[in-house]
Amino acid sequence: MDIKDNYFFDRFFKFFWVFSSLFFTLYLYLFKGDISYTIVGILTLISSIIWFFCSNNASVTITTNSPLKINLIIINSYLLLLTCGIYSLYNRPTLYTLPFNYYVIICLIFGIVALEIMYTSPKKSPLVLSQIIILGLFISWSQLFMSSGLIGIDPWFHHKFTYSLINQHFIPVNYAYSKFPLFHLLVASTWLISETGYKISTMFSISFIQIVCNSIFIYLLGKYLFNFKIGLLSSLLLICANYHIFMSFVSIPNSFAPTFTLAILYIMLKIKNKMKLESTVISIILMLSLILTHTLSAMWSAVTFLIFSIFYSINRNKSSFPISITFSVLFIVLMFGWWAYVSGTLLSLANMISFGFKLDSMFNTPRGFELSNIFVSPSYKIFSNIGLFAFFSLSFIGIFYMVSPKYANLLSFTMAIVGVTPLFLGFFSLVTQRSIITERWWYFAQIMLSIPLSVGIIIIFNSIKNMHLQKIMLLLVIISLSFSMLLSPLVNMGDNLLFPHVSRQTFTEAELQAVYTISSKYNGPVDTDEQMLYLSFLNIGISFNSINEELYLKKISIKPRYIFIRSYLMNHLLNIYNWSYLLDYDPNKELENLRFMKIYDSNAASLFYY
Incomplete structure (x- = not known):
């Protein structure tokens, strides 16, 4: 049939x-x-x-x-x-x-x-x-x-x-x-x-x-x-x-x-x-x-x-x-x-x-690592x-x-x-x-x-x-x-119109210029948020290391180091171990309280040294 x-x-x-x-x-x-x-x-x-x-x-x-x-x-x-x-x-x-x-x-x-x-x-x-x-x-x-x-x-x-x-x-x-x-x-x-x-x-x-x-x-x-x-x-x-x-x-x-x-x-x-x-x-x-x-x-x-x-x-x-x-x-x-x-x-x-x-x-x-400030509405x-x-x-x-x-x-x-x-x-x-x-x-x-x-x-x-x-x-x-x-976040890789807390997956001209300016004066390791690690693939003499876990736990190690903080970190989601979270404090003020010296400052980013 x-x-x-x-x-x-x-x-x-x-x-x-x-x-x-x-x-x-x-x-x-x-x-x-x-x-x-x-x-x-x-x-x-x-x-x-x-x-x-x-x-x-x-x-x-x-x-x-x-x-x-x-x-x-x-x-x-x-x-x-x-x-x-x-x-x-x-x-x-x-x-x-x-x-x-x-x-x-x-x-x-x-x-x-x-x-x-x-x-x-x-x-x-x-x-x-x-x-x-x-x-x-x-x-x-x-x-x-x-x-x-x-x-x-x-x-x-x-x-x-x-x-x-x-x-x-x-x-x-x-x-x-x-x-x-x-x-x-x-x-x-x-x-x-x-x-x-x-x-x-x-x-x-x-x-x-x-x-x-x-x-x-x-x-x-x-x-x-x-x-x-x-x-x-x-x-x-x-x-x-x-x-x-x-x-x-x-x-x-x-x-x-x-x-x-x-x-x-x-x-x-x-x-x-x-x-x-x-x-x-x-x-x-x-x-x-x-x-x-x-x-x-x-x-x-x-x-x-x-x-x-x-x-x-x-x-x-x-x-x-x-x-x-x-x-x-x-x-x-x-x-x-x-x-x-x-x-x-x-x-x-x-x-x-x-x-x-x-x-x-x-x-x-890491085993036992839990996030308490996950932001997924x-x-x-x-x-x-x-x-x-x-x-x-x-x-x-x-x-x-x-x-x-x-x-x-x-x-x-x-x-x-x-x-x-x-x-x-x-x-x-x-x-x-x-x-x-x-x-x-x-x-x-x-x-x-x-x-x-x-x-x-x-x-x-x-x-x-x-x-x-x-x-x-x-x-x-x-x-x-x-x-x-x-309008899905996957397509909106810049600042999200409907969900402003969502982090963009690209950098502003000011952020890139800040990195190029710092690299012209210093070649070496710099600690920063995880997204900045993308720029490690540039041939600029700087190697970036993630401190997202330190930022999340609010336990920034005090030791000789350079820390690069983007102004964008406030009020935007960051990723850690495939989770998203929002910071509830200003990293710039926290570093200043820990007696880190601010050696570079712009509207887009700051560089600290201890």
Whole structure:
């Protein structure tokens, strides 16, 4: 019997998803006791209920096209709002905070582009895709132009590695990335050709390639699996995803490598049957590039290819499913061969396994050390995660469609499993407190689940018969989702507009200038807060040591030393052993009371000596 004719299984799975979601929600509420986990269950339950009522006549096809006049109005509105967004960014009232009207404008652009997608024609899809890419570049680069230096900790290390590569004229040795240099070679080449700094070079190489290629390949995959409108909406939702935005402006190897995976998937699925030799050669080149870029991305790719190969092996019409076991085995052998005999990565993996991936072993939290001043408000936890969890939960509607006996085919079923796998690994890590670098897996999940998410939204769209209600629903979902994504702390790496206590992950020009001024007079160790350790990767002659534990305990050791205190420490969260806390005193006054001499002072920072 054809699986599409077996409605018994379809009805069974509808009830199964609802009751599983209900059980999942109760389990998280009763045994985890965390509002974030409970929200996951509630949103998943809502998605299951929506699928229960929409599944009988679910459709992902939209045939409506708008008149030329409406299209012109939409395009002009896009250009006008984008201009207003640039103006609001340029005339922001505070230097390191994006204004609220900026977020409103960007969310409206998302809504307008979503409407344009629903009523556009195939001939205009390149224009819409171009609008999506421009919007993605604008969102990402806004964060970079707003910050004086780099954002986060990893980019500072990669800056040092790339700088050493250029100065030494060969790949630096004895680094974790000495055997994975492709990212740094590309940035270094751009740096030398453009004669710009590291940040601008990563923008025009890594960030640009990531946003453009990911948007294009997700569009092509969505179009291949379903139709061009699914592809366009998937691309729009991808550049809206908070982890994708975050990875596009921090620009690290892990953010760059998945582009190769998407390219391989599209080539092997779409092009291989037409140009077998050419597609195989290109795929092998991309495969080697992926292995030479990042280990975790290569591991995710191996899992993805293996899932495809498993279903290929049980498919009768193998010509329509060209990712074979041979291809996956070749990739896995090359990957583990490089790790075992060249890079030594297998030893690090073995050490992580021996620790059981425990978070305490990753952060070296001392036994018995407890924090009494943890500052994590319920509203902060909810708003930090609501966009991410809504993204994943709504994508389950598309997942249900792609695995449904009534609507699924083997390819859509496989793509659904590929999307859910990194989501499961990331959430399993979060719930069990076993560190497998959760945020990286969620980045992979958002890439692959953007297609099921667009499927879910279009199913809801088609279930509404009133045309005006369709538009209202679409605008409400897209604008709400983009708003929660853009205002999440993960994307707001400067001063947070909604949660001013949250510490920014970048430095002000005044703080950097203070460090450069001190380094011109002194070379040696300096004690400071943990975030300043990022600057240890600069070649300035100063080595920074963390005194976060001393600051938290208010037990600053009195001994000959230099202590660098940022004015920003007051009223902002600091991290210690993966926890956040607020100081309840002024470190400057405390050091003065302990008879430390202030030998440098500015509005941004002070340097003390004892």
